[in-house]
Amino acid sequence: MTYRGRFAPSPTGLLHAGSLVAAVGSWLCARHAGGQWLVRMEDIDPPREVPGSAAAILAALPGFGLVPDAAVMHQSSRLAAYASAFEQLRRADLVFPCWCSRSDLASAGGIHRDGRCMARSDPQRAPAWRIRMAEETISFIDELQGPQQQRLRDGVGDFVIRRVEGFYSYQLACVVDDAWQGITQVVRGSDLLDSTPRQIWLQRCLGLPTPRYLHLPLVLDAEGRKLSKSERAQELDPRNPMPGLRRALRFLGLSPSETAVHPSELLDAALAHFEPHRLTQCSDHRAA
Template sequence: MNYRGRFAPSPTGLLHAGSLAAALGSWLCARHAGGQWLVRMENIDPPREVPGSAAAILAALPMFGLVPDGGVVYQSSRLAAYDAAFEQLRRADLVFPCWCSRNDLATATGLHRDGRCIAQVDESRAPAWRVRVPDEEVAFVDGLQGPQGQHLREAVGDFVIRRVEGFYSYQLACVVDDAWQGVTEVVRGSDLLDSTPRQIWLQRCLGLPTPHYLHLPLVLDDHGRKLSKSERALEVDPAHPLPGLRRALAFLGAEADETATNVPDLLHAALTHFDPRKLTQCSGHRVA
């Protein structure tokens, strides 16, 4: 099977050092494998979207030499596919409506574990929809973090895949789109490591293939916290891409040619010496 990787940012702010490292890591893995690298804009949560950020991210990536193979997919254009996946789950009785308030959830230690809503049915308002999870561990081997396992019922319970407002969850949309785009390996930040068992469970429910996963360490700020677009994290300057690229390469454990004077030469040199196994040598740290 031909390798296909992807970078899937959400439009909640400008590209920062952490998201550049994730984009570059996925790009290096795809190019090293002689495969394709795709970009998908995960814009299915309008209340969190920052106007103009999607366009800014997409304009910045080529300035860093990260050009996708093919057009950008916007999740906002994929609602029919999510509707179809949801109906497939509903027909199979794998989801249930939920009218629980936060107070209701508090009485259940914050989790649903029995495959049904614990609140009174209220036909006057729209429910959220939750997927039933098994009483078993979902295990996988991460390409960087090694063997992983999560007991879904104990760790996350029956989780939401469609919110009260009608918005589909990241978990469902990501699974549907990775399969549709033929993604063979998901390279992303380790903040999404605990989402992977839920996504694998949805893949099984929908009869979709499970890609390989590789979760990169997180770039941290001076206080040891994950960089966050919502907290105005350290932005990178597309007009002067070489410093940001060199920092990202160093973080990933990839060689950065200090003599390179332009982006193509820097990326070519980095890719020539890139070895995915060296990613195991890096860990979350501050960006200088």
């Protein structure tokens, strides 16, 4: 199967140092494998979306030499596919409506494990929908972080796949779209390492293929906190891309060319000496 990788930002702010590392890392892995690199805009959570940020991220990427091999896919155009996957799970009796509040779950550490709603149903309120979790242990090999394992009922319980407002969860949309786009390897930040067992479980429930996974280290600020778009930390200027691009390559453990004058030249020079297994593994790195 032809290699297909992807960069999948959420439109919650401008492109910053952490998201550039994920974009560059996924681009390098795709090009190293002689495959395709796609971009997917994960815009299915309107309350968190910052107006204009999706367009700004997509406009910034070419300035850093990162041009996808196909048209950008927007998850907001794929709601029918998520509804179809949800109905497949419901027909298989793998999901259930839930009216539990956070206070209802407080005694269980915020994790729902009963396989059924613990609160009284309320016809006046729309429920969330949770996937009924089995006593299943998911194990997989992350191609950078090594062997991983999670007992799903203990670790995450019956997690939500459709929210009260009707929005489909990241977990469901991600697995549906990875399969639809033919993604063969997911390269992303290690903040999503904990999501991978849930996604593998959903893939099994829906009969979808499981790609390989490689989770990159996170870029942290000076206080050791994850750089987030909401903090507007280290926003990048695509009009002056070389400093940010060189920082991203150094962060990934590469030695960027000091003579390259264009982003594409810098990326090509890095690719010539790139080996995925030599990427920086540690997930605790401060932004330079």
